[in-house]
Amino acid sequence: MLRFASPWFFLLLLLVPFLIWYRRWRHRPPTMASSALFPVVGIGSSAVLRLQPLVPAIKYMALVLIIVALARPQWGTERTEVQTEGINIVLALDLSTSMAALDFKKKGRVVDRLEAVKGVVQDFVAGRTGDRIGMVVFGTHAYTQLPLTRDYNTMVSMLDRLKIGAAGERTAIGDAIGISIKRLADIESKSNIIILLTDGQSNAGELSPDTAGQIAKEKNIKIYTIGVGTRGKAPFRVNDPLFGERYVYQRVNIDEDTLNAIAEKTGGLYFRAEDFSGLQQIYDTIDKLEKTEVKVDIFADYSEIYPWLLFPAILLLPLYVILRNTRYLVVP
Structure with missing residues (x-):
């Protein structure tokens, strides 16, 4: 290097x-060349x-x-060389179809919930040092998008590729926590954290959120839960075969009681984000709460x-x- x-x-x-300019100015030719008075013909330069x-x-x-x-x-x-173990963090992100709600603004532009989440999570990842971070995504099903790693560039790249509905239309919160617990078991650490973000109610999966939260508590895993989205109805973009593209308002519900219970049971916190700045503040708060001194x-x-x-x-x-x-x- x-x-x-x-x-x-x-x-x-x-x-x-x-x-260079000064040399050319000092050696500029005179205003009246001698060749004008005494022309020389037929002499070439060597x-x-x-x-x-x-x-x-x-x-x-x-x-x-x-x-x-x-x-x-x-x-x-x-x-x-990083001389510390850092924290193991799993980001569990909801990709269900309700994440397509257009109730967030980012830099003056209306964006869906997932687009808003991507930018905030990328900033959160960029601010970590020495921690292993993994990613689990969920909808009807839950699966590992990226195992625990310190390769933050790969993490940001994977975030960019996330698509709404890629894991199914419904919401399996319990399975998402279960898969996250498995990923945290891959590499031992003094501190294990799950940051779960969703905008709906658990209506799919084999593992109930309450049972998953109890398992996390037994394994000393702290869970921060984030409910994202406005209250009441939210706008969605639909393609109507008769009227073309239009916006419809649909009621969205977040099971705040369940999310709050999971966080309280595991020693974490529950947050509600209704706009982009609020979402940023939540991840900033978690970032400050879960800092390790990195040598x-x-x-x-x-x-x-x-x-x-x-x-x-x-x-x-x-x-x-x-x-x-x-x-x-x-x-x-």
């Missing part, structure tokens, strides 16, 4: 264009004369090399490579001086 130990010296490169404009370039090339050398280019490797060791091994630039510059400068005072001598 290439780096520069003193990059501020690059500001000196701004002088090079000025020096190869030596044609190379004369390149002589100043040698000086400027040497100057640029010296400036870059002053910036101290270095080549080497840098390795970062990071950085190992760097760099070698100086400025001599490879300085030596050519030292050779070019004498060459310029010799050419300027011999073959390409300029007489005032």
Whole structure:
């Protein structure tokens, strides 16, 4: 990896264009050329004369090399090692069809619930350090989208690919918690957390939310639950075969009692997000509540490579001086 130990010296490169302009201004031709009075016909320029404009370039090339050398280019490797276990976190996200409700605004633009959740969760993931994060998605069925990992770039990429209805139309909250518990059992940690986000009621799956919450409690897994969406009715975009695309309002219900009971039983908290800023604040709150002190060791091994630039510059400068005072001598 290439780096520069003193990059501020690059500001000196701004002088090079000025020096080129100043040279041209100082050596500009006179307003009345002597050839106008004494025209010369049939005299061509030699190869030596044609190379004369390149002589100043040698000086400027040497100057640029010296400036870059002053910036101290270095080549080497840098390795970062995290010296802590961190937290195991599983994000359980609802992909049921009710997540298509258009009751959120993001930067002034109306978006569905899943689109709003994606952006907030991406920011949450980006703010973690040293934690293993996994992702479980659920609808009628629940499955692992990504096992526990510290590869946050992959996590963000997987979030982008999530589609409403990919796991079925209904909502299996208990199964989502059950799959999340299994993922947390893959890698031991002193702290295991599930952040479950849904916008509906549990109406599918084999495991009841109450039973899943009890299992999580026994395994010392904390669950934060988030109910997302406005209260009452929410707008949905539908394609009507007769009237084309239009919006209809449908009643949406969140089983807040169940979500609150799960969180309370496992030592977590229940949150309700009715708008985008509220959703951001919830994940910010969880982020602050579940912070671990991460010890990071950085190992760097760099070698100086400025001599490879300085030596050519030292050779070019004498060459310029010799050419300027011999073959390409300029007489005032």
